[in-house]
Amino acid sequence: MSVSFVALLRGINLGAKNKVEMKSLKALFEDLGYENVRTYIQTGNVIFDNIVYDVLQLEHALRETYGFDIPVTVRSKAELEEIQQHPIFLKDQVYVMFLENEISDDQQTLLDSLIDDEFVVWHRRNVIISLSKNYHQTKFTNAFF
Structure with missing residues (x-):
């Protein structure tokens, strides 16, 4: 059974710096095997479903694809709901x-x-x-x- 997660990518799409197109970001997550991938406007927030995730794998793939370091923080839907309460x-x-x-x-x-x-x-x-x-x-x- 998969779990919903949100990957928060720091420091992208800030004015003209560190541009990341959401369509290619979505495709990257899908290529890494994540399911039901969607992005939220130009924020660099990526929602996906999977059993597990690997932050180091994500950061490495982002660096290889876009040519600069992108720190990633991931929270599960359950963690976000707990915070909201x-x-x-x-x-x-x-x-x-x-x-x-x-x-x-x-x-x-x-x-x-x-x-x-x-x-x-x-x-x-x-x-x-x-x-x-x-x-x-x-x-x-x-x-x-």
């Missing part, structure tokens, strides 16, 4: 950052000490943030992690 989503400005690895206890202690008017939840490999200010004014951007 978190009570923090009752607030107005909520953002989720998807990390490759879980935050260590030492990192969490450091991050906890930096929180002021932001509410941050570490949920496995995901950081869920509720902000009282604009996202670009927070300390907790992707660059922080």
Whole structure:
């Protein structure tokens, strides 16, 4: 039985940089054996079904096809639904950052000490943030992690 996943490709289609056509991206995933592949506009988000996935295989195939490194993060449909059920989503400005690895206890202690008017939840490999200010004014951007 296959499972639905979302592959989040970072750093593509940003203005004129790192252009990736969604039609060729879809074909690449299909050539790698993934099923029911679809892309979401020009975001680099790829939805697919399979029993398993291999991030290293995906990143290697993307590098070979497009000529530049494209970091990939994958989440299952079940993981995304679990995140969406978190009570923090009752607030107005909520953002989720998807990390490759879980935050260590030492990192969490450091991050906890930096929180002021932001509410941050570490949920496995995901950081869920509720902000009282604009996202670009927070300390907790992707660059922080």
